[in-house]
Amino acid sequence: MSSKDNSVFALVDCNNFYASCEKLFRPDLAKVPVVVLSNNDGCVVARSKEAKQLGIKMGVPVFQVQALMRQHGVRAFSSNYALYADMSQRVMSTLEAMAPKVEVYSIDEAFLDLAGLQPLRNLTAFGLEIRQRIQQWQGITVCVGIAPSKTLAKLANHAAKTWHKTGGVVDLTDRSRQRKLLALLPVNEVWGIGGKLSKRLQQLGIDTALQLADANPNYIRQHFSVVVERTVRELNGESCMVLEDIASTKKQIISSRSFGQRITDKHQMCEAISEYISRACNKLRHEQQQAKHLTVFMRTSPFSDKDPPYSASKSVALDTPASDTRLFLAKAMQLLDVLWVNGHRYAKAGVMLTDFYDPGVVQPDLFCEQANVAEQPGRAQADQKLMQLIDKLNAKQSKTIWFASQGGKQEWSMKRDMLSPAYTTNWGELPAVK
Ligand SMILES: [Mg+2]
Structure with a gap:
């Protein structure tokens, strides 16, 4: 302790975050009660100030408040996870520029x-x-x-x-x-x-x-x-x-950290993102949830005047909710390709999983890529067993098994400001004799 x-x-x-994001680009809704609905538009997951004042409760099924909503002209929106994740990144990078140590909690x-x-x-x-x-x-x-x-x-x-x-x-x-x-x-x-x-x-x-x-x-x-x-x-x-x-709020899982040293190499960024994906998916399975939306973000330090500022985030939706690390890794690598710009000295990156479902609730779509499962009976169970086995082994001793893209050494994670030059193994760092 x-x-x-x-x-x-x-x-x-942030106050009424999802509802506030929806209002942001709709000035006509400034004073209008707004609610945001869960996946499949089943329940109310966010309410604007005006909607709260009408007595609409958090988590209430929409059908129970439909009459009330019609009576008061409440506007409802489906969850726009890409928008919320991106606005979140913008708020967090503003905070990071105001205080040296920021821990994103949700x-x-x-x-x-x-x-x-x-x-x-x-x-x-x-x-x-x-x-x-x-x-x-x-x-x-x-x-x-x-x-x-x-x-x-x-x-x-x-x-x-x-x-x-x-x-x-x-x-x-x-x-x-x-x-x-x-x-x-x-x-x-x-x-x-x-x-x-x-x-x-x-x-x-x-x-x-x-x-x-x-x-x-x-x-x-x-x-x-x-x-x-x-x-x-x-x-x-x-x-x-x-x-x-503190247990996570279960609305999203965020895995992110400032690097020990700046990343300038895409391969290292790939390792870092893979590491965060692996941790986030492990947590997702631990909470017995599946997620459908993935956001990846990366940015330079807001404190360095040497580095031109760069901050970007991008989201993608899976075809169906999942908790399999490999599916998220594949998507994350696609996002990395879009976000990565050569020449920046990256100080931080992270991933966020949103749009949660209980396992087994969603029928797989027969026509989507992931639904290869449907053609191979037993495949889904085998995948699930594999992930369970990995989690079990890693729970005993961390990193017993890891995905190759996570990298073994993870040099980016170590802070090495005090490191002396590699005098003997790197031509660029040979000691100079004056
Ligand atoms: Mg809030």
Whole structure:
């Protein structure tokens, strides 16, 4: 468990992200209630502010609210994953240019590490600047929560969204403000405390976030888990969460990282993208989901004035939802060919899987490429078994089996700023005698 003194995090979260993306290019819908529907247009997965005010609930089947929607002229859109993924990349690269350390948590949320900023800048003013810039550059409204731990930053963000008077930015670095807010929030609003957990906590008389913060961490560890104990510490301003502690939101899987060193070679980029695909698909299978949309993105550093800026993303849809690493690898390599431009020094790349389905829900299309499966009985099961076997072997010891395109050495992943020249093995790095 690591704890950093003076840690400060900002959680930046886009408001009504999918619905906001739809409104962006339709100024005529500025004041119109808008909903976005799940795949096959079955359920509501995003709502604009106006749609929320009508009482349309998240996840509700469309047929249940059809009358209401007609009555109030609600506009519905099918999910446009390519648009959302691209807008997400634009928002994230704006954030990356404002803070040196950005962790993309979901398609519309990112944590910024603001440690050390405070003596230089007022945190609320900085939050407002983030908000203003994304509004101006991407046309998307965000809320910003600032606090000494990620769990508190999440709650600060919740407060910024809930209470208009905050202006969309809440700085929760002050201890007494933390306690005031925690007292107002039910325990199930706390990050990672789901329905089941909050029921068990309530049986112990813990109803509010503040009561959880004041619980004895050792008692909580014994009766719940180390993760809940960390939550208690985080609620007290002690930073000890790494992102992996929190289950993904299941709306999308993002695998991305800044490279240890710049990539200038397409072969290395291919390795990096393959590595991210492999991790994302492993996670997808772990969550027993299938995905249909893949986005690949890559960009140069926003901080270097030497490098001309380049940032691009591209999406593609599979014929049918899948979780097979090989299918996504093949598509990713096609996207890489489109996105790759020689001459750039790439600082970051990543992949995002969206448009999730439960396995077995979708009938394969007999005429699509992937439906070769239909001609070869047993093929689908064999493919599934292969992936399960790979996951099983890699779970025991990571990278027991990997795809050739991932590369064995992955030199791009290592930070080697301090590396001395290859005096003896590279003509270009021979020691110079003056
Ligand atoms: Mg959001």
